Amino acid sequence: MLRSLYTALLYVFAPMALAGTALRGLRDPAYRDRLSERLGFTNAVAPASAQRRIWIHAVSVGEVQAAAPLVRALLKKYPQHSFLVTTATPTGAQRVRALFGDSVAAHAYLPYDLPGAVRRFLNRVRPSLAIVMEREIWPNLFGECKHRRIPLLLASARISERSAARHRNFAALFSEALSGNVIVAAQTAHDADRYRAIGARHALVTGNVKFDIETPLAAREAGEQLRLTQLANRPVWVAGSTHDGEEQQVLAAHRLVMAQRPDALLVLVPRHPNRFDAVRSWLKAEQINFAARSRNDSVTVETSVLLVDTLGELMTFYAAADIAFVGGSLIATVGGHNLLEPAVLERPVLVGPHNFNAPDIAQLMLDRGAARQVTSAEQLAAVILELYTNPSTRAEMGAKASAIVAENRGALNRVMDLIEPLLQAPSQIT
Template identity: 50%
Template sequence: MRYLYTLAMYLVTPIIVLRLLARGVRYRDYHRRWRERFGFYDLPPVRGSIWVHAVSVGEVNAAEPLIKALREEYTNAPLVVTTVTPTGSERVRQLFGNSVSHVYLPYDLPFAVSRFMKRVRPRLAIIVETEIWPNLYFACKKRGIPLMIVNARLSERSLRGYRPMQGLVRSALSCVRQIAAQSRTDAARYRSLGMDPSRILVSGNLKFDMPVPYDAVPAGDALRQQWGRLRPVWIAGSTHEGEELAILEAHLEVLKRLPDALLLIAPRHPERFKMVENSVRSLGFSTATRSTDRVPTAAHQVFVIDAMGELMQFYAAADLAFVGGSLVPIGGHNVLEPAALSKPVLVGPHTFNFEEITLTLIREGAGARVDSSDALGGDVLKLLLDQGRRAQMGTRAKVVFDSERGAVKRVMELIDRQLQE
């Protein structure tokens, strides 16, 4: 089955490359360093590295506290961080600069994986969240490299996707020394895929250990000072195609009751920044953007955050946060970022990527679920009009966030054990 999988990978590679080129039309970083996708690197050869793979921005943010702990604990070991997306690459540079080496993970083709392994020569491989690449996993086993999946999560949707090739997935998972799952539900799903139960434990979610940027709250306060502390402000973070129109319609509903309200909207992907800005303007909103105007004025109704790595300060500046990817079946994004800043959290019906965290926030009264796109405006308006409820939800959100911390310490103990063995 692995041979069939590899053949299929070779056959679809031209399609993958064409998709890469197409995405590069809107976001040119997809055209840069494309040779790395096939294992050709300018990175000087390293030996005995600790390699961490985080596919994109969300996974890099989740891995941040772990990577910092690895830098402190293993000062003599080179750290190599791989991503798949340019936005993930940019986030690595923002967080770690030159203190880690960064390259793109190659496609799961045997020759590309072999080149990667020869250049990086890891003593430990750490996959963040969910990335099961059979040829990569078998290459680690063949070379005797301990492989771990940390902060492991597996949605019901992903589980269904893996089932048609469960035999191959089971074989790939046999190469994994340890899975540190986010929750009991995730652990059970990995067991159902055939992972040895003795190699799975529940460590909690690394994202609870993420550091809140020291300047996020002061920066948020400064923003509020500029556009007015009493002005109602809500933010829609990490939005996707199919959500922005519903969000803008919700803001129209809010403006009928609160004419000075301000919407901050942050599209998830940079290649969509201009498209979202044009959509906002076409609907007649008075619009400002981060790249051009820096901050909105009292005259602006919508502010498009067309910049990466700045979301936390805008969460800090808002009265409440809607987390995107949840009105459409993307599965939602990180609800912990606004929770860490004591903000009430709203989500749509599709939150399978952050299922247990979202349910915990809702159960503890820190968050609320919007049943549909049509209900978003009314739910936002109710919260903007109820300062007492917002304060209560924000306090509970911070309590949930603080109470779940400690996953980094547990994962570091597992890493120490693997390296000692």
């Protein structure tokens, strides 16, 4: 009954969502591409051969990045299989192409959770195994996978207490979705308990595959070269994955830093490409002397901000910098982004107070002294100035951050151990 009501509401709102995506395409043409895939009409058809297919869903850029170690491990272990990666956003699709190129044979957009769209999608892609990253639960999609006896693994699964409470209000709907063929490989014991509370029958703790982030040697080398050629002898800090409402605080902090260190350089990396033009215009209005990465502008002694308005270069600039601030954390609505990216590069990490996307990682890094929390532009500036004057403290924080990553690796192997029997005997989950 509850699932029927859920589906009826989707039929009401799906046309609005499709229209909204089309309208968004007026500003960002990527959103106009492949609109039919939102209704299950994907061109990512499974090969005609007997080759089996592994399907991985990662909703957007962050989840694609988190899935990268798992996808690479699967490609290496199962070269005889074909692979499909789905996302919900064009930026996620772009990240799939940037990370995996032709090694992943197909990309598609996940369809809306309408019964017909889901059936069309599965008829075309015909997966032997579905892997969903982190926290996506779609009752009709999961139900159709169960009907077709397609095993489904929630990898590196997480759910906040607030989200779990909302899900418990619709316990019958989510209990049905998470029963039978679904295995929840949770990040923490708390996550596993919350999934069980909303109906998961098979929930176990495997850890967070984000800790299995690969040391990006190419990014490290590119960052070191960039530092030598353009950023030498300057104090450099990165504000990575920033959002509207946060960039204003970051720039205010940078102005306070420059009052004492006029040679300081801020590398500003907005999270979403569709905001690049707006951020460029805003910096002009603020009368900031900035260089735009997309235009290959040179960074001169007069440049105070380097705007990275390109995709896929955040790790390079973390490697080139002295200090990393990780965005999405100074505003209450986003929940923070990946602290492990600068950590694996041995950079001291600064972060705002809002980290509900990965609270355990944030708390661990704060408790261990690998990260410092700031709540305002003034605090951010003060900590940056403190770290600039204490190179040994920067090095100590960076070493602690890298050690945390090293100590918590292993989730990838535990998830891979779950995948092998699912591919061998997918019908045995009950």
